[in-house]
Structures are given as C-alpha cells and as structure tokens.
Amino acid sequence: xxxxxxxxDSTQRxxxxxxxxxxxxxxxxxxxxxxxxEVSKPQADNSGYDLVLETGKVIRHVQLKSxxxxxxxxxxxxxxxxxxxxxxxxxxxxxxxQTLELGPFLWFGGRPRHQFATALILPRRETHQRRxxxxxxxxxxxxxGCQVTFHRATLHRGTH
Numbered sequence: 001x002x003x004x005x006x007x008x009d010s011t012q013r014x015x016x017x018x019x020x021x022x023x024x025x026x027x028x029x030x031x032x033x034x035x036x037x038e039v040s041k042p043q044a045d046n047s048g049y050d051l052v053l054e055t056g057k058v059i060r061h062v063q064l065k066s067x068x069x070x071x072x073x074x075x076x077x078x079x080x081x082x083x084x085x086x087x088x089x090x091x092x093x094x095x096x097x098q099t100l101e102l103g104p105f106l107w108f109g110g111r112p113r114h115q116f117a118t119a120l121i122l123p124r125r126e127t128h129q130r131r132x133x134x135x136x137x138x139x140x141x142x143x144x145g146c147q148v149t150f151h152r153a154t155l156h157r158g159t160h
Contacts, residue, residue: 016100017066018050021093024102029055048081049088058112061085068097078108087112 022039029037040052049061065076082088089109095102 014066017093017095017102018064020100020102021064021091022051025053046081047085048079049085059087060109060112061088063088063090064093065090066093066095069094070097083115086115088115
C-alpha cells in the first residue's frame with residue numbers, strides 16, 4: 001500500500017528531511033569538536049541551492065536531494081546555477097520511508113572554495129542557448145539541471 005502523503009505532502013516531507021538533516025549535521029559537527037557552524041537558507045529557490053553552510057573559512061552552497069531507501073531512482077536533477085557558487089555541492093539524503101531515519105548520505109562536490117565540478121564530469125551540450133548536462137545517453141531535452149548518479153557520489157553512512 002502506498003502512502004498518499006508521498007505525493008500529496010511531498011513539500012512538507014522535503015522540509016522535514018531538510019530540518020532533520022541540519023540537526024544530524026550539527027550533531028556530527030558537535031561530536032567532531034566543531035561547534036561553530038552557521039546555517040542559512042535563501043528566500044527564493046532560483047539560485048540552485050537550498051542551504052548555505054559556513055564553518056571557519058569554508059562556505060558551502062548546498063543543494064539537498066532526498067529519496068527513500070527503497071526508491072528505484074538512480075539519478076537526480078541538479079540546478080546548473082550551483083556551478084557558479086564557490087564550494088557548491090549536492091547532498092543526496094536517503095531515508096527510511098516509515099521511520100524517516102536518515103542515511104546513507106551521498107555527496108557530490110569539490111574541495112572547499114572550488115566551484116562545483118559539473119564541467120569536468122558532465123558532457124556539455126548547447127541547445128537553444130540552454131546549458132544541458134547529462135549523464136544518461138539519449139536525445140538532449142531542455143533542462144535547467146544536470147543528472148547525477150549514485151556511482152558518481154561519495155557515500156557517507158551517517159553519524160551513528
């Protein structure tokens with residue numbers, strides 16, 4: 001039986017996952033001896049990121065993606081504007097659909113203070129003056145994003 005909240009309340013669940021993720025991140029930072037972390041959120045969703053994380057001299061623009069652990073999806077769309085942000089990255093949060101326990105976490109990004117490396121790992125195609133990034137083969141389709149796949153990610157099991 002499918003939980004209708006998966007489709008009808010997906011925005012609410014997305015916000016819940018984001019809050020849980022920030023809590024897990026702050027807990028992991030605290031346990032690691034890093035208690036000074038700032039978390040900011042943009043007012044508009046048009047810049048390719050959901051959170052700005054800052055600790056010390058490192059500022060990360062983070063696009064969060066999520067899917068439950070049994071989901072068959074192997075890729076996610078990533079906003080191309082993220083590549084213009086220094087230290088931009090994508091964190092794909094997998095979670096248990098019943099308990100909402102988070103993990104594993106998949107991370108796509110470069111070193112601190114370096115731009116998101118989409119230009120290095122994705123073939124670029126120009127179609128009708130739109131930038132397209134694709135991992136999948138097939139005809140190009142208009143998009144403001146690129147596809148990222150599991151095998152391109154760094155896996156982090158969680159903080160437990």
